[in-house]
Amino acid sequence: MxxxxxxxxxxxxxxxxxxxxxxxxxxxxxxxxxxxxxxxxxxxxxxxxxxxxxxxxxxxxxxxxxxxxxxTLNDAPILIPRNDTKARLRVKRWEALADGIMDSAIVARNESLRPAVQQNAATLDLHNQAVSHALEYASGLLGENAWCEGESITLADLALVSALIYLDLRQSERDWRGTHANLAAWFERISARPGVIASNAA
Ligand SMILES: N[C@@H](CCC(=O)N[C@@H](CS)C(=O)NCC(=O)O)C(=O)O
CATH class of the missing domain: 3.40.30.10 (Glutaredoxin)
Structure with missing residues (x-):
């Protein structure tokens, strides 16, 4: 494939x-x-x-x-719980949260690329606020847990790390590590995974 x-x-x-x-x-x-x-x-x-x-x-x-x-292609690991419907729902909701951060960060980025006089401050504000609220929510949900859901890696962790790497790329001025120390510690651990390191290379 x-x-x-x-x-x-x-x-x-x-x-x-x-x-x-x-x-x-x-x-x-x-x-x-x-x-x-x-x-x-x-x-x-x-x-x-x-x-x-x-x-x-x-x-x-x-x-x-x-x-x-x-x-569905293999079980090593299972990233979206299959039998526990509530755990599955939690993982899919994490994914929606992370995707929402990506969506809003992209809208804000596209808006910021327009000539200054054409930029819509309300749009920028709305989407930057959505990112801030979503990060706060993610931080509260993660707490001091090692993983977003359960006792091992899931799609929730992969989606969240993808959203945060994008924020570092496009909103480097946003100090999310300063405001959410637990997300920062979790990010350090996840970023050291071979898959995440490999994804940094083309
Ligand atoms: N909801 C879609 C979003 C995909 C999407 O918007 N991708 C962007 C890149 S970040 C894209 O391909 N945009 C087309 C373009 O910019 O021309 C997904 O999760 O795959």
Whole structure:
């Protein structure tokens, strides 16, 4: 299978981390949708990354569907609980929280790239506040636990680390480590995982 993406997309990182953590053989192809001739424009009608092309040509999108699918391919580890419906719900809610941080950070980034006179301060504020509130919520939920959910790594950890790496890239002025020491300590540990380190390289 082939994963199409870019190094900056947090959704791509999340999907890639799932494949890496589960040791699922795949080819990672840098394929920015903004490039004319990009493969993703031909395989995903939405023209978005990540897109996962299976060996039979079937294209899986978006990152949540890729993560769900990839998690069924083996049990080492199980990233989305299968039998405990409440635990599964908690993991999927973590994923939604992390994806929401990515969504808002991307809106804020796009707004900030507009010429200063055209920037909408209310939009910037709304989305930056959403990121702040979501981080506060994540910090409270994590507490002093080693993992976002349960006693081992899940999709929740992979989604959250992807969102935080994106914040470091696009909002380096945001001192989330200063405001949420528990998230900072958790991030240090997760970032040392071979999968996360591998995801930093193309
Ligand atoms: N909800 C989607 C979001 C995917 C998405 O928006 N990807 C962005 C990259 S961060 C994209 O491909 N945008 C197309 C473009 O910028 O042309 C997912 O989780 O996969």
């Amino acid at each position: 082939k994963l199409l993406g870019t190094q900056t997309s947090p959704y791509v990182r999340k999907a890639r981390l799932v494949l890496l953590e589960k040791n699922i053989p795949h080819e990672y192809v840098i394929d920015p949708p903004t490039e004319p001739g990009s493969l993703v424009l031909r395989v995903n009608p939405l023209g978005r990354i990540p897109a996962l092309i299976l060996d039979d040509g079937f294209c899986v999108f978006d990152s949540t569907v890729i993560a769900d699918y990839a998690d």
